[in-house]
Every structure is written in C-alpha cells, then in structure tokens.
Amino acid sequence: MANWVSAGSVKSLQEEKAKVIKGGIGVFYHEGDFYAVDNRCPHMGFPLHTGSLCDGILTCHWHHARFDVCSGGTLDPWADDVPVYETKEENGELWVNQAITVSDKKEKYKQRLMKGLEQNLGLVIAKSVVGLINADVPAQEIIKIGIQFGTTHRNHGWGPGLTILTAMSNSLPKLDTQGRIQALYQGLRRVAGDCAGQPPKHLTGPLSGFSGNADRLKTWYRNCTEVRDSQGAERIVLTAVESGMPDEEISSMMMTAATDHFYMDAGHLLDFHNKAFEAAELADTGLKKSIFASLTPLFSNAVRSEELHSWQAPVNLVTPLKAAFQEIDRLPFPEDPVPFDEKELLEVILSDQPITMIHALTETFKNGASPVKVAQIVSLAAAERIVRFHIQNDFNDWITVLHTFTHAHAVHESLRRTNEPALIRAVYHAAVSVYLDRFLNIPSTKRPVGQKEDEPLIADDFLKILDIQQQVNEAGQWAANYLHQSKDTDALFNTLGHALLREDADFHSYQMYEAASREFDLWSGEGEAEGNTLAEYAQETMIIAAARYLAAHAPTAREIPRVGKIAWRLHYGEKLFEENES
Structure with a gap:
C-alpha cells in the first residue's frame, strides 16, 4: 500500500463528484464508478476538476480538450493523453494508486514529435523537444527525425524548413539550454510547416542492373538537370548511392550541375545543396537517398541568372565569365596553395570594376591560390555589403544582400567539403553578385568604429x-x-x-x-x-x-x-492559467 493514498470516503466523493487529492490527482465520480487522472490538462496545464464530465468525456474548460476519463486518451491531436491512476474501494473509503505505469519516455516523446510534425502542431512539437532534451536524448537524434520527415513528406523536395533545421543544428554549440530548445523546436516547426498539405515524396528507385562507372552517372546527371528532368536526375542520384559512390563524388556530381548555370534561384539552389550535404553528415546512412533525392526537384523551375537583364546590361558579365571559365577549366586544386594579397583582392571585389575583378580572380586561381581561401574573401566582401547597407534602401533589399552573403558562404563551405574544380565557377558567381549589390551601398553607411563606454557592456x-x-x-x-x-x-x-x-x-x-x-x-x-x-x-x-x-x-x-517558452514552463509544472495580465 506504499503508493496508495486515501481520496476520502466513498459517500462524500459521490456527493462532491470531483475532488483534487494529494499529488495533484483529480478524482471523479461518474456513472456509478470512480476515476482518477492527473489534474493538469496535458495541453496547457489547466485544472481538469473544474471541467465538465459527460458521457465518459472529460472536457477541459480552457481550450476544450476532450479526454476519455477511463483511459486518458484524448480526442484532440493537439492535446496529449492524460495519465490515469488505479482506484479501489475498501471499507467505505476510496484509495488511489499514485504510481502510474512507467512507459519509455524517450520513445513516447519521439512518437509525439512525429505526430506534431504530421499534424503541424507547434505546441506538440515544442513539448516533445523539451521532453526529449530533458530525457537526455542527443540533439542529433531529434534532428534526424526532422530530416527524415522533411525529406519524405514534401514532394517539392528540399525547402526552407530543412535548411533552417540544419542551420540551427549547426548553431547549437553557440547557444545555452533555452536557446538550443528554441532552435530545435523552431527548426522542426518550420519543417512541419513546409510539409503541411504537401503530397509525400515517393522515391523512383535506382536504375536496375546498372554496371557503368561514376563518370557515366555524372554525365547523365548533368544532362538531366540541364533539361530540368528532375525524375531522371533522381534515378541517377539513387543509382549513385546504391552503387556505393562515395559522398564526396556524389557531392562533386551534384555541385557541378548546381553551378552549370549562374547564381541559380538567387543563390538558393547551391545554398540548399550545401545544407543538404551538411544534413547528410548528421543523419544515418539510410537517409542519404531521401536527402540527395530531395534536391533534384529544385532544378525544375530554377532561375538561371545568365538569362537575367542585370547580368547582361549595362555591363555584359556573362561573356567574360564564360571566357574565365574556359581559362580555369579543370584547373586542379593546388596541393600547396600559393599565398596572395587578400586585402587587395577584397578591395577589387568591392570595387565597381567587374571586368577587372573577373580577371583578378582568374589570375589568382591560375597562380595557385587556394579556392577555399578565395571563397572566404568573397564571403567577407558579401558581409561587408550588409555592414554598409544604408537604411534608406527599400526594406526588401535586405534580402538581396543576404542572398549574396549566404550563397558566398555556401560556396565557401562546399569548397571545404569537396575539391571539385567546377565548383570554382560559383566563386565567380558570388563575386559578381557582390558587384551587382554595390548600388545598395550608395550611399554607404559608415562602418561603425568601436568606442569606449562609461559602463561595461553586457551582451544581454x-x-x-x-x-x-x-x-x-x-x-x-x-x-x-x-x-x-x-x-x-x-x-x-x-x-x-x-x-x-x-x-x-x-x-x-x-x-x-x-x-x-x-x-x-x-x-x-x-x-x-x-x-x-x-x-x-x-x-x-x-x-x-x-x-x-x-x-x-x-x-x-x-x-x-512564446509557444516554445510555454512548453518549457509546462514541463516544469508552472501554472500558466494563474497569471495576471500586467
């Protein structure tokens, strides 16, 4: 009887109908039987004993979540099941067993997370993340659930949600516990939002009996993406994975195709590729097919910047770029890179002389400079545009300079991952985009210079x-x-x-x-x-x-x-319903 607690006399309980006893347990008398449940509504913590009980359904009076009073099961997917307790009568007294069946909390929270993703329920996702983190489930396991869901439940392929989730997973070491929970929750919520209302992704499968080599697959893949054949491209990617092609070679194949045209989709196409390969490093080998296949639909409607007026007039940037690509065609990555004047190259990239800049990049590469280091300088130039962005510009122009910076960053990261020479073309694409953004620095905001404050500055x-x-x-x-x-x-x-x-x-x-x-x-x-x-x-x-x-x-x-904060507070038993508006 160690776990049993008295709820009072049977007679008094029959008269009261509902009562709260030790341990926050709600006891109900209904249709001739006694029931005991956790008195905190699992949705947002409202006391269930103040609700209504009719036809075996216990209804919370805050958001009208409904529960089977016998099993605790909820009729509403946005509310969790409520825990139930065993009861018994002895000598006119009702006893409640405070010990509930201990389930695998980790597995329960994972299942709830999947339900939250499927139903696009933010609070369910947030509560699942809080529960998993507090159950010491590694963040990587939580991220894998989101990656698997996002790549199999969105026929349009890789999207912003998966990009955000991967970006936030990369950012976890920068954040404290509350920040990590918010980062995971918001990333997963964005994945759910992207997939809501979308048909699932069904893989076409690899080519049966393929016996060719990697070079043949690479040629086929580029041919398919050139004519926007996403299904053919998908089958080739799946064949590459099935045949055991190393990830670096798959990256080389896909990144080459992603740079066959200029600055595709304002840089998003290459940026999404970079994030997908980062996600593949986080996930299990079994998810690689769905991750890589999620990229092929992106080619179907991607804008090719060489077709845009801004890349052809008033200065024709397309012709000198193509000439530069012929000069560096298949230029091998230098085993022992030659240093170059990084400050000088930065100034050239930020100048208003695009042809000079293109020639400078070409000579830098031909002289044996590290493509990774050059890409890093281009990323710095793109960030400088944001530092000098004048607030008198149209607000939407923030996105223009952002696109250039994140694309340049993706190029930098991709070159660190693979030494595919064709990817060097993307360095030029990013540099030209930096040039095209120059008008957003006219007038230029003065770069802030650090000054001494009277009081020490605190980060918060x-x-x-x-x-x-x-x-x-x-x-x-x-x-x-x-x-x-x-x-x-x-x-x-x-x-x-x-x-x-x-x-x-x-x-x-x-x-x-x-x-x-x-x-x-x-x-x-x-x-x-x-x-x-x-x-x-x-x-x-x-x-x-x-x-x-x-x-x-x-x-x-x-x-x-705010939803993430609510989930955290509910997990630790705070009573949200008792708050007064200030």
Whole structure:
C-alpha cells in the first residue's frame, strides 16, 4: 500500500463528484464508478476538476480538450493523453494508486514529435523537444527525425524548413539550454510547416542492373538537370548511392550541375545543396537517398541568372565569365596553395570594376591560390555589403544582400567539403553578385568604429535595443563597442542567437545568424585571427553584419518563441492559467 493514498470516503466523493487529492490527482465520480487522472490538462496545464464530465468525456474548460476519463486518451491531436491512476474501494473509503505505469519516455516523446510534425502542431512539437532534451536524448537524434520527415513528406523536395533545421543544428554549440530548445523546436516547426498539405515524396528507385562507372552517372546527371528532368536526375542520384559512390563524388556530381548555370534561384539552389550535404553528415546512412533525392526537384523551375537583364546590361558579365571559365577549366586544386594579397583582392571585389575583378580572380586561381581561401574573401566582401547597407534602401533589399552573403558562404563551405574544380565557377558567381549589390551601398553607411563606454557592456543589453523598430545603426554601433571592450564573443553569439530565436523570424534571418557565426569561426581557425588584422576585421564584420540584419527585422509579435517558452514552463509544472495580465 506504499503508493496508495486515501481520496476520502466513498459517500462524500459521490456527493462532491470531483475532488483534487494529494499529488495533484483529480478524482471523479461518474456513472456509478470512480476515476482518477492527473489534474493538469496535458495541453496547457489547466485544472481538469473544474471541467465538465459527460458521457465518459472529460472536457477541459480552457481550450476544450476532450479526454476519455477511463483511459486518458484524448480526442484532440493537439492535446496529449492524460495519465490515469488505479482506484479501489475498501471499507467505505476510496484509495488511489499514485504510481502510474512507467512507459519509455524517450520513445513516447519521439512518437509525439512525429505526430506534431504530421499534424503541424507547434505546441506538440515544442513539448516533445523539451521532453526529449530533458530525457537526455542527443540533439542529433531529434534532428534526424526532422530530416527524415522533411525529406519524405514534401514532394517539392528540399525547402526552407530543412535548411533552417540544419542551420540551427549547426548553431547549437553557440547557444545555452533555452536557446538550443528554441532552435530545435523552431527548426522542426518550420519543417512541419513546409510539409503541411504537401503530397509525400515517393522515391523512383535506382536504375536496375546498372554496371557503368561514376563518370557515366555524372554525365547523365548533368544532362538531366540541364533539361530540368528532375525524375531522371533522381534515378541517377539513387543509382549513385546504391552503387556505393562515395559522398564526396556524389557531392562533386551534384555541385557541378548546381553551378552549370549562374547564381541559380538567387543563390538558393547551391545554398540548399550545401545544407543538404551538411544534413547528410548528421543523419544515418539510410537517409542519404531521401536527402540527395530531395534536391533534384529544385532544378525544375530554377532561375538561371545568365538569362537575367542585370547580368547582361549595362555591363555584359556573362561573356567574360564564360571566357574565365574556359581559362580555369579543370584547373586542379593546388596541393600547396600559393599565398596572395587578400586585402587587395577584397578591395577589387568591392570595387565597381567587374571586368577587372573577373580577371583578378582568374589570375589568382591560375597562380595557385587556394579556392577555399578565395571563397572566404568573397564571403567577407558579401558581409561587408550588409555592414554598409544604408537604411534608406527599400526594406526588401535586405534580402538581396543576404542572398549574396549566404550563397558566398555556401560556396565557401562546399569548397571545404569537396575539391571539385567546377565548383570554382560559383566563386565567380558570388563575386559578381557582390558587384551587382554595390548600388545598395550608395550611399554607404559608415562602418561603425568601436568606442569606449562609461559602463561595461553586457551582451544581454543588445536585446533591449531590438525591442524598438529600426535600430539598425544603433545595433551595429553597439556590436562594435562591445567588441572594442570585451573578448567574450561566446556570450555575444549566444545573445545574437536569442535575438533571432525570440522573434517570429523569417527564413533569411536564420540563414544570416548561422552563416555569420560560422564564417566568424572559420576566421578563427588554425590560429588565423592571432595577430592577423584582416582576420580580426573579418570577425568584426560578421558580428556587425549579423547585428544590423537582426535589428532590421525586429521586433515582431514573438508568437512562435512564446509557444516554445510555454512548453518549457509546462514541463516544469508552472501554472500558466494563474497569471495576471500586467
């Protein structure tokens, strides 16, 4: 009887109909029987004993969630089942067994997460993430569930939701516990939103009996993507995986096709490819087919920038680019890269002389420079455009400079993953896009210079700035001042992450935070920032760019992160319904 607790006399309970006893258990007398359930509504914690019980259905009076009082099962998918307790009568007294059957919490939360994804239920997703994290389930396992769902439940293929989820998974080391939960929840919620109302993705399958080599598959794949044949391309990708082609070769095949045309879909196509390959590194081998196959539909309607007027007039950029590609065609990656003047190349990329810039890139590559390092300089130039973005520009132009930066970052990361020579073309694409964005720096905002403050700056103070609209320059100046006073960039990136995750952020804001933080880290690698003025300048650029971009898109209604906070508070038993409006 150790776990049994008295609920009172049977007679008094029959008269009261509903009562709360020790342990927060609601006891009900209904249709001649006694029932005991957890008195906290599993939806948002409202006391169930204040609800109504009719025909065996217990209804919560806050959001009208309905439960079978006998089994605890819910009729509403957005509410969890309520735990039930065993009861017995002895000598006119009712006893309730406080011990409930212990189920596998980890498996339960995983199942609930899948239901939340299938039904696109934000609170269910959030509560599942909180439960899984507190059950010590590794974040990678949670991410895999989202990747598997997103690549198999969206016929249109890889989308913004999976990109956000992968970006947030990359950002987890930058965040504290609350930030990590918000990052996972928001990434998974975006995946669910992308898949809502979409037909599932059914793989076509590999070519049966294929006995050719990798080069043949690569040729076929490029031919299919050239004519926008996504189904043919999918079968070739699946054949490549089935035949055991190494991931690096598959990446080479797909990235070559992704750069056969210029800056496709404003850089999104290559950016999505990069994120998909990052996701493949996180996921199981069994998910690679669905991940890689999710990329082939992107070619169907992708815009090819060489067909756009802006790439052909008033300056014809297409012809000199094609000539440059012929010069560097199949140029091997240098085994021992030759250093080059990085500052000089940065200035050329940011100039208004595109033909000179194209020639400079070509000579730099021909002289044996590292394509990875050149791509890093282009990414820095793209971030500089955001730092110098004038707030008198049209608001939507923020997305233009963002596209260039995230594309340049994707090129940089992709070149670090594979040494496919054809991918060097994407460095040119990104550099030309930096040139085309020059008008967004006319007039140019003055780059903020760090100044000494009377009081020490605390990273969390940045959030107060973003409580007011259009504090773009103020946010950039604050970031510069902070870097002037403090070296605690870990705290700063955690705060920038919270600045992102406390808003109803759009797709591009997630991209901005992840790309800036990653580029910051890459400038820190191998002791590069130690005594290197360009590296220090680059790191400052990434932080100021992120601060300005996030400030431009804040504040919002903040409804999405509020759901994540509710899930956290419910998990720890807080009574949301008792709050008073201030």
